[in-house]
Amino acid sequence: MASQDLEELPGVGPATAEKLQDNGFDDFQGIAVASPGELSNTADIGESSAADIISAARDAADIGGFESGATVLERREKIGKLTWGVEEVDELLGGGVETQSITEVYGEFGAGKSQVTHQLAVNVQLPTEHGGLEGSAIFVDSEDTFRPERIEDMVHGLDDDIIEDTMVLHDVADEDGADAGDDALLDALLEAVLDKIHVAKAFNSNHQILLAEKAQEIAGESQDDEFPVRLLCVDSLTAHFRAEYVGRGELAERQQKLNKHLHDLMRVGDLNNTAVIVTNQVAANPDSYFGDPTQPIGGNILGHTSTFRIYLRKSKGDKRIVRLVDAPNLADGESVMRVTGDGLDPE
Numbered sequence: 001m002a003s004q005d006l007e008e009l010p011g012v013g014p015a016t017a018e019k020l021q022d023n024g025f026d027d028f029q030g031i032a033v034a035s036p037g038e039l040s041n042t043a044d045i046g047e048s049s050a051a052d053i054i055s056a057a058r059d060a061a062d063i064g065g066f067e068s069g070a071t072v073l074e075r076r077e078k079i080g081k082l083t084w085g086v087e088e089v090d091e092l093l094g095g096g097v098e099t100q101s102i103t104e105v106y107g108e109f110g111a112g113k114s115q116v117t118h119q120l121a122v123n124v125q126l127p128t129e130h131g132g133l134e135g136s137a138i139f140v141d142s143e144d145t146f147r148p149e150r151i152e153d154m155v156h157g158l159d160d161d162i163i164e165d166t167m168v169l170h171d172v173a174d175e176d177g178a179d180a181g182d183d184a185l186l187d188a189l190l191e192a193v194l195d196k197i198h199v200a201k202a203f204n205s206n207h208q209i210l211l212a213e214k215a216q217e218i219a220g221e222s223q224d225d226e227f228p229v230r231l232l233c234v235d236s237l238t239a240h241f242r243a244e245y246v247g248r249g250e251l252a253e254r255q256q257k258l259n260k261h262l263h264d265l266m267r268v269g270d271l272n273n274t275a276v277i278v279t280n281q282v283a284a285n286p287d288s289y290f291g292d293p294t295q296p297i298g299g300n301i302l303g304h305t306s307t308f309r310i311y312l313r314k315s316k317g318d319k320r321i322v323r324l325v326d327a328p329n330l331a332d333g334e335s336v337m338r339v340t341g342d343g344l345d346p347e
Contacts, residue, residue, distance in 0.1 A: 006031075009056045011049045019043045024217040031057035033267060080230065082275050083123055083131025084116070086346050088335040089322050093308065096131060099230065099275045102266055102305060104237075106280035106296040107312035112320050112339040113279040114145040116312070117233040119344045120277060121197050122154045124231040127169050130162045133275070134169065135230025136196035136222065138215045142208055142239045146199050155190050157342025163189065196227050205240040205257060212264040219272040230275060232268050237261075237278040238297045255301045262305040278306075319347065 006017040009031070023042045025031050031039065031054060039050035081095035090096045097103050097120065105113050121139060126132025139146055158166070160180035167178040170192040173185055180186070198218060202208035212234075219229040238258070245254035269276040280302065285293045296302065296309075303309070309326040315336070323334045336347040 009053050009060070011045070011053055016043050016045065024213055024220070026217075026220065028057045028061040029063065029271060030216075030220070030267075032061045032063050033270070078273065080133045080273065080275070081131070082120060082133055082231065083126075084337070085119060085123055085131070085344050086335075086337040088346060089337055089344075090131070092322065092324050092330075092333050092335045093310075094327075094330050097275045097277060098307070099133070099273045100269050101307035102262065102269065102276045102278060103308040103310065104278050104280050104296070104302065104306035105310045105312055106282055108282055108294060108314070111312040111314050112344075113312055114143075114235055115150075115339050115344060117145075117235045117277060117279060118147070118150045119154055120231055120275075121233060122151060122158075122193060122343070124275070125166065125170070125193055125196055125227065126158075126162060127165050130165060132166075133230040134227065135274075136198065136225075136227040137231040137233065138218060138229055139197055139199045140202055140208060140211050140215065140232070140234045141199060142202040142234070143236050144201065145235050146201075148194055151194055151197070152190050153341055154343035155193055156186065157340075157345075198229075202240065205244050205261075208234075208240055209257070209261050209264065212261055212268070216264070216268045216271070219268050219274055223272060229272060232265065232274055232276045234265065234276075234278040236281055238281050238302075242281060242297055255299060258298060259301045259305070262302065266305065 006012050006020060007014065020031065020043055025034065025042065034054060036047045036050040036054060039054060040047045043050070080099040082097040083090050084096060105116055107113055117139065121137040123131065124133050124135050124137050128134055163180040164178035167173045167185055167189050168175055170189060172188045172192055173179070178185070200211050202211055215232055219232070222228045241254050241258050245251065265276050265278070268274055281297045282294045283297055285295050307328065308324070311323040311325050313321040313323065315321050318338045318340055320337055320339055321334055322337055324330060324332055338345045338347060
């Protein structure tokens with residue numbers, strides 16, 4: 001939305017509108033879901049003025065009121081489901097990873113968390129008939145885990161019919177010319193897939209928070225594109241926070257910053273119909289005498305904010321146990337998959 005539209009809000013002049021746009025607040029809906037403190041810091045205005053601007057934006061965007069359950073159901077029908085490429089896991093998740101939600105995947109090192117984010121960055125670009133969302137991906141990398149070579153493995157590991165339909169979708173070939181065995185077409189498809197993954201390396205927690213705000217800007221600008229942003233991956237969510245805030249004395253500040261960061265990610269999902277998937281590190285609970293002592297980092301802040309929590313556990317060889325720990329509308333359960341050279345595969 002152009003800056004002159006923002007100037008229709010009370011107290012927003014050209015300079016304020018420009019500051020808002022520079023910080024990703026480029027429409028009424030984005031302003032309407034912001035807090036007065038956040039808007040005050042962004043536009044360099046008083047909190048009272050910011051509250052008035054937010055109130056006017058809510059009226060203009062027609063949000064903030066109550067609605068019937070039938071209306072909510074109608075809106076939820078627009079939510080997309082992104083496949084893992086493993087039928088058993090998709091069934092566990094009620095069809096796949098939901099858009100407009102935060103899905104947390106946690107587990108010990110080597111459990112396959114980064115493999116999941118890479119696979120989803122590929123799958124989001126698949127045709128809808130194959131479980132994709134026909135969109136692009138944003139990948140925030142805090143542990144130096146992103147590898148284009150792994151994306152190549154996973155593209156080559158797709159079934160031939162999926163590869164050929166994806167070639168057509170990405171304008172690599174027409175329906176008659178698509179051929180999964182053509183190396184030149186496969187190379188062109190790989191280049192097209194990599195081109196639609198926006199990768200940024202986060203150097204510390206503050207930079208990671210800044211990248212989440214930048215992700216909102218990229219996702220918002222992409223919504224009219226052929227491949228709008230439909231997936232935001234953060235791998236790992238907690239690594240920098242865990243390293244920088246050590247000891248009980250800094251726990252409160254860490255949790256406050258983590259909470260704000262999670263709500264920034266949630267806003268990207270809500271405003272752009274985007275699936276948000278975050279990986280999380282774990283710690284061992286020394287008080288646990290029975291059962292699995294592994295527990296996720298982030299405490300109740302992360303537990304309450306994540307819509308879906310998935311525990312990824314190692315098993316024999318390349319086998320992995322996918323356990324759904326928490327979901328608002330699904331029963332807890334487990335499924336099995338394998339992490340192979342071709343990506344995520346059924347058992």
